[in-house]
Every structure is written in C-alpha cells, then in structure tokens.
Amino acid sequence: MSLRSGIIELGWGHPDRTLLPAGDLERAAVDALRRHGSDALSYGASQGPRRLLEPLAARISRIDGRPAELDGLLITAGITQGIDLVCTLCSVPGDVALVESPVYHFALQILRDHGLELWPVAADSGGLIPEAVADAARRARSLGKRPRMLYTVPTFSNPTGRTLAPSRREWLLEIAGQYDLLVLEDDAYRELWFDTPPPPSLLSHGSAGVIRFGSFSKIVAPGLRLGWLQTGADFVARAKQTGLLTSGGGINHFTAHVVAEYLHMGLLDDHVVELRAAYRARRDTLVAALGAALPDGCRWETPDGGFFVWVTLPDGIDSMALLPHAEALGVAYIPGPRFFAEGGQRYLRLAFSLVAQDDLVKGARRLGEAIRVA
C-alpha cells in the first residue's frame, strides 16, 4: 500500500496503523524467542503449535458460547491461504463456485487461480438469498457442471457491511446440504461489532459441509498473515497430511508462536474492546458526514460492524467513471464493479478503518462534491 499525498483513502480496507499493538507484539516476540526459542524456530506440528491452538480454541468457545473442538481447528497463513488450501484439496478446474454478489474481490481471484468457474448469487439487505443459491446450483447441475462450493462473507460483509439475517442461516445450510455445496464462511469481521454481537456463525449450525475462516488480521495486525479455519475433524486430519503442511511443520509457525505469547499475555480481549470503540466512532462519523454531504439520490445503510459503508449512487452515475473526478478532488474509494463478476457500476465501497475522523468528514464532503458535479 502506498498512500497518495493529498488523497483521503477511503478505498483501503486496512486497520489504522495507530491501532496496531506493536509494543505488545514486541514483548510477545521477545518472550517467544527467550522462553520457547527452540520450539518457535524448529519445525512444528502441521496443525499449528498447540501453544496457539489451545488459547485460540478457548477464546472461540467463549465468543461463540459453544465449545470449539481442538481437532477441528487448523492454523493458516491468513484466510486467503486457508481458502487456497481448500481449493487445492476440494476442487478441480472446471468446478463451479457459487459466490455471494457482491463479495470480497481477492477471494474471487483465489477461486479463479484454481480454475473454478465463478457464478454470482444475488444478495439483498438481508444478505445472500437462499433461493438464489438453490436456483444457481440447480442451473449448474442442469448444464452438467459440478457446483462444488459457496463462498460468502455472511457477517459484516466486505464490501456491503451487511449481515445475513438469522432466519436465512439454517435455510441456506439446508440448501447447501441438498446440493452438496461446501460452504466457505469468511468470518473475518465477527469480533468488530459496534452495538450487539452478530448472529451465530453458519458453522454453529453444524460443521458438516461448512468451513469457517477466522483471522488475526483485523483484531491484531494484517502483516502477521495469521488466521485459522474451523470445521469437522475429518477435513483437518486430511489437511494435516498435505505436503504443504506436513513438510514444513505447519504454516507460519514462528509468527504463530509470537501470537500465542500475545494471547497468553491476556491482552487481546481489551484490545478488541478498544478497536470496537475506535471503529464505532469512525462509522458514526462517516455515516453522519455522508448524511450531511451526499446529494439526494445517494443511499447507504449503517453497518453494525466491520470496516465498510456501501453506497448506491443516483441514477446515471457510474462509480468507475466518477473515480478520477473524486481523486482529483482528493478522495478515493473502490468502485462497485471490483466486487461483482459483472455489473455493479451504481455502487462504491467506503472503508472507515484506515482514516482518522476529521479526514472521514473531509472525505465525505469531497465525495459529495464529486457526485454533484458528475
């Protein structure tokens, strides 16, 4: 990432650098190397170090209010590496991946890298539409294709900020079961709720056919490239046998030891509380500033968590065409089409995670001006 001078970056969905716990991670790294240096620097367990898995399982159990089994957890080098591994193990080129639309654009790229055919499935303000999943799976089958997986960000979605309605969750899983779809539940934003915790994860309805991905990127630091996946013990047992994980003794092992120390220091829960307050304040500021600055015909919803506000532009304004004008006025965003297989010109994504509050206000004003003159 390189920040451009004079431009307020509402494009990048990155944590604010001032919110990264660099000092505490320094202590954790020193502890990991002084107290457990031989373990942290040698080959480890292919599932990930127990020193991380145990406090992680305890923490997930506490958050979910139901026990997370140790043998259903696997340490990953971030959610994207977890998705990459699942693609290697569970798909072949030509399989169909149903993907929530709009959805996190880089995940789509991973699916494409594995030769999967991407079929968008519509979502509305209640999240992914279960009937649309069933329709797409049926259509794929009728064309002789194998609908293999469904990728979704059901909680504080990237890019829309929306959350899949509780009433749709079990229904969605029934349909997935019916069509033998592996559900990839990207749960990166769960802990960053602003008012009340989000509905239970899809995985909480039963681990058969669901792989839930979690990450330290948003709650500790993205540069760590450390996350986990949670699913049935069978999949984890199989993943542990892959050459990738067994040869190196787990992925991102040293960093896993550093984060294990950080968890053992007991600082993460307080840190997450601070993050919630900081991001809630930014959300409030941005949403209020949009209300004051955007012209009639613009629409957006107030997200209950995560990093993003999804804006619908007035009729006839194209977010791709608008971007150079917005940048000329000193504000950037990501145009909607990046998150769709096709279409999406009426939308744009604003991230309130990276930018300080006064810049959020200025950014909203500049965006309003750009839309007005468009």
Add this chain to the structure above:
Amino acid sequence: MSLRSGIIELGWGHPDRTLLPAGDLERAAVDALRRHGSDALSYGASQGPRRLLEPLAARISRIDGRPAELDGLLITAGITQGIDLVCTLCSVPGDVALVESPVYHFALQILRDHGLELWPVAADSGGLIPEAVADAARRARSLGKRPRMLYTVPTFSNPTGRTLAPSRREWLLEIAGQYDLLVLEDDAYRELWFDTPPPPSLLSHGSAGVIRFGSFSKIVAPGLRLGWLQTGADFVARAKQTGLLTSGGGINHFTAHVVAEYLHMGLLDDHVVELRAAYRARRDTLVAALGAALPDGCRWETPDGGFFVWVTLPDGIDSMALLPHAEALGVAYIPGPRFFAEGGQRYLRLAFSLVAQDDLVKGARRLGEAIRVA
C-alpha cells in the same frame, strides 16, 4: 517433532537446535517492530517486502557470482509453499510430474495433493540421468499424457547427499526445453558445502523453464517458514497477481521483516561459516563411525554438503524390516522406500544435522549391530 528417549534420531533432517540463532533473531524482531513496526504489521507487497528482497538479491548475486534480478525473486513461506504455488499456477490434475528417484518425500506429497501423476526418473552417483528424463517424457507423451514438470534436488540431494555432475546440467536443461518441462530446482542445501562450493545452479544456465527454490530453513531456522523462488520475471509477475499473494500483501510478511533485519545486521555470512564447520565435523564423525561400525556389504558415499548420508544395505536386508530392530537397539533412520515411488528397500537415510557428535558415533554402532543381527 518429538524426540524419543533412548533413541538416537538419525531420521530427522532438522538443524540442531543449539545452532539456531535465537538471540540474534530476538534482536532482529525487536528492531523490526521498533523501527519498522507499521510496515511489518500492515499489508505489504505481494512479491515480499523490498527490505528483504534487496539484501536477498545482493546476497544471492554474491554467492552465485552473477546478478540476481529483483523482479525474478518472490518471497515464499518456505520451499514447500513455493512448490505448492507453482503447482496451482502451472499444472492441472492428471498432468505428469517427473521426479528424481529417490527424492525428498514431502515434495512428492505436494505434487500428489495437486492431482499430478508422479513418474520416477532414475539417478546414480552423478545425480539425475538426463537420458532417463528424455525417455520418461517421451513415454508419457506417447501415452497421450502431458509431462509438465521435473522436480529435482540437484545439489547435496535429500536423501542421497549427491550432486548432479556439472557435465549433466546443461544437457538436462536441453532435454527439459525439448519436452517443455518446467524444472523445479530445490536448492535448499547449496550454502552448506564442506570443502568447495557446489557447481552453479541449473537456473544459472538461463531462467527460461527453471524455477529455483531457496530457503532460510537450513541456514537460519526452519520454524521461520521463509524462503524464496527465483525464475524469470514473467512468472513472478503472474504469481504476484494471484489472490493468495495480492490479497494478503505477500506471504509471511512479518517474519520477512524480522529476517530482513537479521540480514541488515550482517550476521548471516558468519553464521553460515559456523554451520559449515559444525556440519562438516558431524559428517566426518558419522562417516568415520560408519566405516568402523557397519559390517561388510554396506556401502555409502561421503557427501560434499547438506545433511545426509545414504546407505546401501547388504543383499537381503530390508530397511523397513530392519527399523524396529534398530529402534530396539536405540537408533532411528528413514527407510529408503519413503523416498521412492516404489522400491528402495535396500537403502536408508541417515541425517547428521540434528545429533551431537558422540551420539553420531553411538548411533552408527547401534546401526551396525542391528544390521549384523538382521
């Protein structure tokens, strides 16, 4: 890895834990977080951080005596992750991978995880036999299959310790070019030579069609899970666009910053000199002890570098059947069949990297006793 009490582990090809530079890495981690904390903890560049790429390119250039281009380098989470990425980008299930035989067993597992069909190619004391590569590629084509890649450890091989003869190197690449084989050159042990540096890498004959994999695992610490690949700029440009690397901003980014600091401290060259001396002494001790302890009919060669001695057993002795007897006498090794697609019962691999010198002598004696009573 769990060491078993009473058993001298000549099986594990791991660096000795006393040779891991834990203290220096602690200083490097503190420096990385104090001086470059925001960069080390945020999303980075998908190729890897420039702060690591630049000293790495300079170091490779010095070792090779020819310039390593920056845009031909990609940071990986170890050689295995690099191989995994190449399989994702360059193969489809059902392709044929030609593999040196015997060869590093976990790499074979990665190729299998990607649905490749493994065809062993014979090697002798001069390394991989080029005509055998041509024969195998021709046979695969005649069966309507696509021979896509060749995996080899041409320098201080795991498991044999052998090095591909200089006279075979260009010849091998000609054949690879002729059959459009992508050559995966696993170069993990290059720096651990004992008397004179090894012949130039396959890549040094031209980067077209060769991907060379290097690693900090053997020269710094395996738990870091940090390595690199070197090839033409085209492949690196393509790899940088994958969802896996672009989404997370590079793989193993934080650790890459820690190792960058370690390189900037200027300690690695001296550390490698120490490692060479330590491993040379262990090789000498093990080879001498084998000479004194193994019965007639056993054969082995003295490796010029790396971690391994490859032993041929007397006629009629099977290394799989022998192992429980050897373990009962307090010594372990890896039986030959682990490194072959089929066969290999006459061989076993001894690693001298993990075990202190007096245990190497004891281990050789116990192995001799086990073979004698077999």
